[in-house]
Amino acid sequence: MPVAVVGASHRTAPIELRERFAFGRAELPDALLALARESAETVILSTCNRTEVYLAAPEGSHAVELARDLLAARVGMTVGEAARHLYVHRDRVAVEHLFRVSSGLDSMILGEPQIQGQVKEAYAAAREVAGEDGAVVGQALHRLFQSAFSIGGRVRGETGLGRGAASVSTAAVDLAKKIFGSLKGRGALVLGAGEMSELTLQCLRDEGVRTAIVANRTFERAKELAEKCGGRAIQWDEFGAALADVDIVVCSTAAPHPVVTRERLRAALPGGARRPLCFIDIAIPRDVEPAVGDEPNVFLYNVDDLQHIVDDNLGRRRAQLPAAEAIVRQGVEDFWQWYAALAVVPTIRALRDRGEEVRRAEVERAMRQLAHLSPEDQLAIDALTRALVNKVLHAPTVNLRHAAGNGRGTGVLDAVRYLFELDREAADRDAADAEAGTPEPHATTRQG
16 A cells, blocks of 8 residues: 655745645544545644645555645645645655654754644544544554654654754743743733734743733734633733733734833833843834833843844754654664565465465375375375475565565565466466467566
8 A cells, every 4th residue: 555645835835825725623534534435544634834645545546636636625726736836755755754744854943843743633633533444544554653753752852853942932932931940820911912922922821821911902813812822811001001910021013113112111110120021022123122121120032132042043953953864764764664564465475375275286186196195194295395385485485575675575576476376367367368369468568
């Protein structure tokens, strides 16, 4: 069953297109079952930066084409139009791709940790779906995704690929932790309710920030973000009064001039900040007047400060790429040896069955002429012929397994099945054609 992945990511499609490719959790069962009707094992990974359909389908299946059609339809394009945004990887390349994705090597932010959890969620969601013929995740994808989890864990555990803040949001949290130590129980005020505000607030909440207050010029948007992050929304003109109740202020508005000035801060805190107050200004233009950072007990960081941290950390992460890539390559090799061996097992079984079938028929024919032999002698002949067949088939069996592991399995399997007539239907058909005087349709191929 060839393995394949069909998808689009931040490398091939702009964000407005990726949003349309994306599947909501409730949409996954129908899509998975549609692909399962092609006898395909299927997992769909859908995040803000990628939508990918992983498949293990029989030879001759149209699962890859169906996945292309499915993704094209989601964005209202023909398959030809969508093709420039989609990629198709097969077999070892598909396996390597998933391992790189799970390890954070293919992420927009190198080494970002969230993708490992997203891959696990995609696998779990597919495991919950069952069609008429059973689960949509079978032996092949089960082993593939378990291997991906293991490889992702090794890359993060054995290299420094995931160490240090690698986004503005995570850098902001790291700076806040340097000031306060633990962020558990701290309070945060967020000015602005855009994507960067949401990401930073989520990072703060993940570190234990207890209170989250959101202020935005559009109150409904502030309310929406507050509800999503378990906080509360306030009117824009109330944010000054909230400064006394928080430890961290995240600023990310689209205002053309500073919204937090030294004068406004002093009005909000007449006696000055009685405890450390950290302003994280990730807006461009800046939301916080530089003079605010000169106030006692006030710490101000802007987007340039954060970007320097990110750049330094990404440089250190890139230095870990050779070690991470080596782990992925070894993982691909290990998986592929196991996977390729799956195709060999039925052929080895058929080859040994054929050998035993011929041996038994010949022994029975011989015994009709050697009926005078004692039972002990007859058993000795049976054992002798069995040993001969086993010895003759030992080397082909070993070499078939080796061929599967080094990528030559398909050609060798085809040759063995043809030479030993293991595909009975094809052999019987060829024999019938020969009797009727019909030329062998594959004569040229066989000679070649």
